[in-house]
């Protein structure tokens with residue numbers, strides 16, 4: 001058997017996709033070497049784990065046939081990227097290559113050795129108890145009680161693509177005060193503090209949430225700089241776009257009730273792209289259910305990997321990179337008979353960002369990354385999202401529209417005029433909410 005590392009260079013190969021062969025996530029790589037075509041499975045660390053088939057294939061039809069055979073026998077999986085490789089000058093180039101590959105090709109990856117394992121596990125352990133406190137305590141910090149879209153959301157309130165999501169959740173923000181003053185544009189009220197359950201009701205979780213938010217802010221800032229580097233840009237290329245309120249959601253996905261109630265659905269959360277920030281980091285328990293839509297229309301299971309984050313691009317970063325790095329559609333299938341818990345961290349983007357600023361950044365990106373290889377050029381340049389809608393003075397205004405529609409009970413209380421206006425025109429809009 002010939003090994004990827006020794007017999008071939010990467011330039012002779014075409015990556016066909018990522019699958020799981022047994023327990024080992026691997027890429028299938030098509031190597032064309034003189035007249036021979038060989039398909040190998042290559043692990044994320046680039047050594048050949050098996051030579052799936054070694055046909056001497058003369059034409060593309062045969063190659064396609066071999067590839068479809070390969071696909072049928074394997075399950076696709078997301079790439080795994082090891083952040084510890086970024087710490088040494090010897091391995092950093094390999095890390096940046098893996099990061100770029102993952103973000104251009106699929107928009108999702110597992111991040112391992114990221115340094116936040118302990119804090120993530122602690123918060124995951126605290127999560128079930130957070131939902132077991134008496135309902136009246138949860139209701140005291142219902143999202144409806146503040147204009148910042150933070151707080152508790154009951155089961156059966158949220159919808160995606162007009163269908164019920166079977167999840168209960170707490171939303172937190174990193175901001176501790178609001179800068180909004182009377183007379184300011186309304187979108188400034190999005191930024192503001194979170195109400196927590198009192199410590200005597202659920203001791204320890206507020207400190208754990210705040211520590212987690214701090215650690216995730218450091219990690220996601222570092223990753224943003226590494227992502228810029230992976231694209232061949234200056235590490236600080238995206239710094240000016242960072243928001244000053246990152247968000248966190250602790251989510252409970254119960255199995256559908258078996259009592260014939262209205263909550264009969266397998267939709268934990270419906271298919272969507274993350275709309276509000278730059279990147280999302282998901283810590284999940286062992287249950288599974290998160291799925292990612294790939295370019296071939298297949299749903300890939302983001303199978304839980306202990307101590308990892310599932311990281312994905314949100315529409316803010318997609319807009320900044322002119323659609324080159326895609327915000328990939330994903331969903332959660334409700335568990336069938338156990339409860340799933342997950343923690344989603346949303347790295348914010350600046351609410352005051354204007355369309356002009358985004359366009360300027362897109363010009364820079366288009367100029368600096370003019371000739372991407374075809375297999376990396378996955379997206380249309382024009383990406384329909386609330387970031388690029390000229391009707392809004394800035395992202396904050398567009399984002400407030402999204403919040404008003406998604407949380408109508410909150411907006412009826414805090415943004416009644418906008419609620420009337422946006423809900424009335426909803427039928428004419430095409431955006432996903």
Ligand SMILES: O=C(O)CCC(=O)C(=O)O
Pocket residue numbers: 249251269274282284290330331332342343344
């Ligand atoms: O719970 C998960 O694994 C994903 C949640 C998610 O996609 C979201 O809240 O945007």
Ligand SMILES: [Fe+2]
Pocket residue numbers: 272273274280330
């Ligand atoms: Fe999401």
